[in-house]
Amino acid sequence: MKQKSKHKTIFMQRYNIFFPVHRGLRALLFETAQQLQQTDFINTDEAADAVEQINNVVRIFDGHASKEDNYVFAAIAAYEPSVVDAFEQEHVEDHKLGQDLQNWLTAFGYAVAPSAKQTIGAELTKSFIEFSVFNLRHMAKEESVINPLLWRYYSDEELHGITQQILKSLAPEEASVMTGWMVRGLNNTEILDWLKGVKNTAPQPAFEGLLSIAESELQPHRWSLVQDALFEGALLA
Structure with a gap:
């Protein structure tokens, strides 16, 4: 009786351009969500910390989207224009959700009565949850859709080169803040x-x-x- 040969399937690990930055961004969202849930918006110090944190989140995500548009999506725009257009439209939606958050921050800044601060704080928290859910889905979609396209058209060495271009474009403070969140997400x-x-x-x-x-x-x-x-x-x- 002939013995059946055993075939071993080898999966080559390709370079993931979104790692570890997406891990850092997820950590930022998770920790901010917990902070908002624990914030007493009547307490001046706690509310000020929450406002500062949300401003940081919006700034970091806007900067991240810009880097993806200018470096990652640009790398496949000539090959997959419809895919790039769809993801860029999601970045437009992401920016709108960020603006909604900042509108609630503005409203909170005008609130005087404790009841108004509580109500706006609750709406701000709900708006942040919507922002987080959108971005978590968006990042997962980038990893499952954009990564295979990058692997199709570029070598790992070339993808590392794109990462280096992004790193060189970061201001020192921006790089330090993002590195901190990446460490916390790993x-x-x-x-x-x-x-x-x-x-x-x-x-x-x-x-x-x-x-x-x-x-x-x-x-x-x-x-x-x-x-x-x-x-x-x-x-x-």
Whole structure:
């Protein structure tokens, strides 16, 4: 009796241009949603923190959409114009949802009575949930639709090049803020791999900068685990 040959399917891991930035953006949405749920909008300090956080969210997402339009979508516009147009229209909708949030912030700024602050705070929270749901679906769609198109037309090396163009376009403060959220959105192994990659390929100041951000953003027990693993790896290298 002939023995059937066993065929092993090998899946090649391609470079995901949206990782880890989408992980950072999701962390930003999740933490902001929790903050809003816990905010007493009658309390001046808590309300001010919530207003500042929402302004930060809108600014970060607007900047992210602009980078995708100018670098990621632009890379496939000549090949897949209808797909790019559909995603750019979603960015228009995303901007509108951001404007809705800012309109509620303006209304809250004019509120005086505690009851008005509570009512507007509740509407602001609902508006943020709508903003979050839209963006979570949008990012998932980008990963499932745009990634395969990028892989069809570009090598991983070329996609890394697009990422480098985006990084060079960021102002230092913008890059620092986004790096902080990406660290908060990754697990320990992913952070460790990121640190090792930067340590092996980037100038020492870049590695030290990422190390400092990781230390400031991670909870002490997580930072201790990452630091120990990084130090152990350095000893074994």
